[in-house]
Amino acid sequence: MKLIACLLVALLFACSTSDADAHALDPGYLEIRQIASDTWSVHWRKPDVNGQPMAIDAVLPEGCTPARGPDPISDSRAWVSSWVVECRADIAGQPIKIEGLETQQNDVLVRLLPLESSPATLRFTSNATVQNIPSEQTTWSVFIAYFQLGFEHILEGWDHLLFVFALFILVRDPWRLVGAVTAFTLAHSITLALATFGILNVPGPPVEAVIALSIVFLAMEIVKGREGRFRLSKQKPWIVCFGFGLLHGLGFAGALADIGLPADDIPAALLAFNLGVEAGQLCFIGVLALLVTTWRLIAAPISQGATVVAAYGIGSVSMYWLIERISGF
Structure with a gap:
């Protein structure tokens, strides 16, 4: 007994x-979509923590301006911000950082959608807050990222x-x-x-x-x-x-x-x-x-x-x- x-x-x-x-431990989500040769649209969803946005921020590669987005707005489930950035060079191989994630339990999924190459999905954790943008990625990497997400989601x-x-x-x-x-x-x-x-x-x-x-x-x-x-x-x-x-x-x-x-x-x-x-x-x-x-x-x-x-x-x-x-x- x-x-x-x-x-x-x-x-x-x-x-x-x-x-x-x-x-309560839903991950953050960052989508970076290319809309022109040097222009990208960014959509950033931060998890809600007791009515406030989680203390994390997405920092885009050097050469992209603005590297940070505006203050997010609540959509009743998360905190959302969107903006457009101009990047002076190819961002493949450049680092993206999720600032403050090292102190959180959440993950962040980053989805990159270039015009002339395959989409890429990156999974950021408290132990991996900085990653380089891959030049190309396969469906298998998406599968691995979402499998890990489902596994952790049920345990949370x-x-x-x-x-x-x-x-x-x-x-x-x-x-x-x-x-x-x-x-x-x-x-x-x-x-x-x-x-x-x-x-x-x-x-x-x-x-x-x-x-x-x-x-x-x-x-x-x-x-x-x-x-x-x-x-x-x-x-x-x-x-x-x-x-x-x-x-x-x-x-x-x-x-x-x-x-x-x-x-x-x-x-x-x-x-x-x-x-x-x-x-x-x-x-x-x-x-x-x-x-x-x-x-x-x-x-x-x-x-x-x-x-x-x-x-x-x-x-x-x-x-x-x-x-x-x-x-x-």
Whole structure:
């Protein structure tokens, strides 16, 4: 019981200390598009931090004026600024810097769109705040960047992690669990694609509230599972996960809308992002399984009482999210 309690406390503490929005760590996005031989348009989105733009700034290569943009304006989700720069020379091989990123947890994606060469995508992190502009880039580099983004996004989305944690407790059979997670990924891939191409458009706040409600449902199913009766969520969890995955995909769509997608490589970026999410989920489950197996070997089996305690803890946090998100409509 102690292990489940420790895992629950750690996860719930992280949930409670993070912003109620599951996507508070959305990356920044900088797009630099060539419109003439020596002229580029720049679009810069900074993440929102408690109603203020994150303390980062994009610094363009020397020879480009102005190297920095104007003060950003909020669009209710991020802080946006756009401007036009003139560059006296070819910017290929020149450095771009994201100033202040070394003190942040976020990443920044930079998309370069030259007129006469292939687009390029760069991923900046706190450990890589300066990078040189490549002369050319392939779709594979876009795939890698968005795969990493999807992998990290699922591990930073506390409500999605809590959903997977509840599923881990509910479904004891390993293959059923993997099948359920895969069904979840397939479903959110569908709605994510529909939302990205503008076919499906649902406001963000109701989606976030229903995501919290889906976690409440799983918590209730864990408690009710003690009755010993057939429960669809436990015997055929992929059906339930597919349905909820359609909803969670709309949440991912909101995150990708903030990040931006490369117009010339949308299919590759979508596929990579979804595969990254799936990999992140399976890694999270793998860590949980390793911890539980280790505990059973060195201590004792996990009791039913620990499972119930975990279910009530998960339900309490998800109910808090549900109420807070509904009150924010």
